[in-house]
Amino acid sequence: MNSNGPDDPARSGGQELSFRENHGAERLLCAVQELWRARDLQSILQFTARAARELTGADGASFVLRDGELCHYAQEDAISSLWQGRRFPMSSCVSGWVMQHRSPAVIDDIALDPRVPLDVYRPTFVRSMAMVPIHARVPLGALGIYWRSARVIATQELTMLQALADGAALAMENILLREGADRAAARMSELEAATRDLAEQCQALADGQRQNDALNELLAHDLRSPAAGIMLVARSRLRDPDIPEREQHRWSKVLCSAELIQRTAMNLLDTSSRQMGALVPRLEEIDLAALFREMAGILEPHAASREQRIEVRPGAPGGCRVRADGDLLRRVLQNLLDNALRHGPARSAVRVEARRLDARWVEVAVRDEGPGIPVHLRDHIFDRYARLDGRSSCLSAGRGLGLTFCKLAVEAHGGTIEVRDNEGGGSCFCVLLPA
Numbered sequence: 533m534n535s536n537g538p539d540d541p542a543r544s545g546g547q548e549l550s551f552r553e554n555h556g557a558e559r560l561l562c563a564v565q566e567l568w569r570a571r572d573l574q575s576i577l578q579f580t581a582r583a584a585r586e587l588t589g590a591d592g593a594s595f596v597l598r599d600g601e602l603c604h605y606a607q608e609d610a611i612s613s614l615w616q617g618r619r620f621p622m623s624s625c626v627s628g629w630v631m632q633h634r635s636p637a638v639i640d641d642i643a644l645d646p647r648v649p650l651d652v653y654r655p656t657f658v659r660s661m662a663m664v665p666i667h668a669r670v671p672l673g674a675l676g677i678y679w680r681s682a683r684v685i686a687t688q689e690l691t692m693l694q695a696l697a698d699g700a701a702l703a704m705e706n707i708l709l710r711e712g713a714d715r716a717a718a719r720m721s722e723l724e725a726a727t728r729d730l731a732e733q734c735q736a737l738a739d740g741q742r743q744n745d746a747l748n749e750l751l752a753h754d755l756r757s758p759a760a761g762i763m764l765v766a767r768s769r770l771r772d773p774d775i776p777e778r779e780q781h782r783w784s785k786v787l788c789s790a791e792l793i794q795r796t797a798m799n800l801l802d803t804s805s806r807q808m809g810a811l812v813p814r815l816e817e818i819d820l821a822a823l824f825r826e827m828a829g830i831l832e833p834h835a836a837s838r839e840q841r842i843e844v845r846p847g848a849p850g851g852c853r854v855r856a857d858g859d860l861l862r863r864v865l866q867n868l869l870d871n872a873l874r875h876g877p878a879r880s881a882v883r884v885e886a887r888r889l890d891a892r893w894v895e896v897a898v899r900d901e902g903p904g905i906p907v908h909l910r911d912h913i914f915d916r917y918a919r920l921d922g923r924s925s926c927l928s929a930g931r932g933l934g935l936t937f938c939k940l941a942v943e944a945h946g947g948t949i950e951v952r953d954n955e956g957g958g959s960c961f962c963v964l965l966p967a
């Protein structure tokens with residue numbers, strides 16, 4: 533028999549194989565293109581298992597996923613069921629060997645290969661098999677094909693299987709990347725939504741703050757005149773030399789309360805956000821000694837209620853003079869002295885003093901014997917509405933506006949205000965003013 537003739541069975545077999553190969557290559561190409569279109573992992577698993585069986589004409593195929601140190605038989609397509617859904621340790625199954633070695637396993641007869649756990653295979657139809665790794669940057673799994681008879685597995689079948697596994701690996705990576713991008717996009721839109729919410733909340737807060745300020749201003753405006761009226765009556769009653777002692781005590785209290793209302797109203801007005809930065813001092817020559825005495829006189833009833841003393845030390849002989857706005861400076865001192873008296877203990881002394889530092893600066897200090905202010909809170913107490921709550925020494929709750937006003941007023945003069953420790957305990961509020 534002419535081995536090259538047209539009837540040569542080997543040749544005709546070769547022609548048939550070559551036909552199958554061409555046909556198979558086309559179908560492989562279609563399968564890989566199909567894999568690229570897959571939108572999720574499950575579609576990749578199903579499609580790859582089916583294509584592996586169809587392309588090689590095997591009796592079964594399985595897609596195994598790596599799950600840590602386990603092999604998860606995630607998808608199969610076979611004449612009868614194999615191990616779908618089961619997990620085996622990497623060390624005790626063929627797919628584990630394939631993933632660990634990153635190379636194919638070709639087993640013509642399972643009974644003769646030590647890698648095959650026969651107990652697991654015996655109940656199934658499998659007698660021969662091939663398995664290839666599915667790996668992109670890391671091993672993702674393995675793809676296996678199975679036959680019901682022992683047979684020699686052709687190189688072309690193995691090549692086809694590996695090409696399909698490579699296509700599946702790329703498709704899986706593609707999905708992982710897309711999921712990462714989707715997650716990033718979702719996170720980005722969450723962030724955008726959160727930023728929008730925050731901006732709306734800020735706007736609402738700012739609107740609320742403006743309304744609050746407008747109400748505060750209205751309230752402050754309406755309170756000032758009646759408070760001034762009450763102060764006038766109380767002062768004239770207290771000037772009466774024949775006033776009985778009990779009544780004097782009562783009128784002092786009335787005067788203190790009316791002064792507090794007026795001071796709070798003025799602070800509210802001057803620290804409202806609409807007024808911030810709008811304080812313009814009307815400068816005049818101020819004699820600090822006279823101003824200190826005046827303020828001590830005004831706050832005398834307040835001090836007397838807890839047997840406190842206000843000591844006035846106007847500096848060098850002849851006193852200190854500054855060019856400042858008398859009304860603003862009066863209110864700065866009133867706020868500082870009010871704080872000092874309120875935070876100082878009963879029968880303590882509050883001292884107000886001035887000294888010229890040099891040709892340009894005069895320092896005014898208000899000292900008390902109270903608890904002092906912790907270093908880390910010294911800047912904070914000048915903030916609007918800032919109050920150091922929960923301190924036993926604090927006698928009556930204020931609104932946290934006094935020091936904010938003081939800072940605004942002093943800075944409007946080009947000066948500074950800060951708090952230090954008073955020698956011997958308590959706090960010392962130091963105001964530096966241009967002379």
Ligand SMILES: Nc1ncnc2c1ncn2[C@@H]1O[C@H](COP(=O)(O)OP(=O)(O)OP(=O)(O)O)[C@@H](O)[C@H]1O
Binds near residue numbers: 904
């Ligand atoms: N001399 C002081 N000694 C100790 N703590 C002080 C003293 N002065 C101010 N503080 C603390 O600083 C906070 C802010 O003072 P600020 O004068 O601004 O507000 P307030 O006195 O509470 O209220 P307001 O002055 O508006 O009536 C006070 O609540 C108080 O806790």
Ligand SMILES: [Mg+2]
Binds near residue numbers: 935
């Ligand atoms: Mg105050």
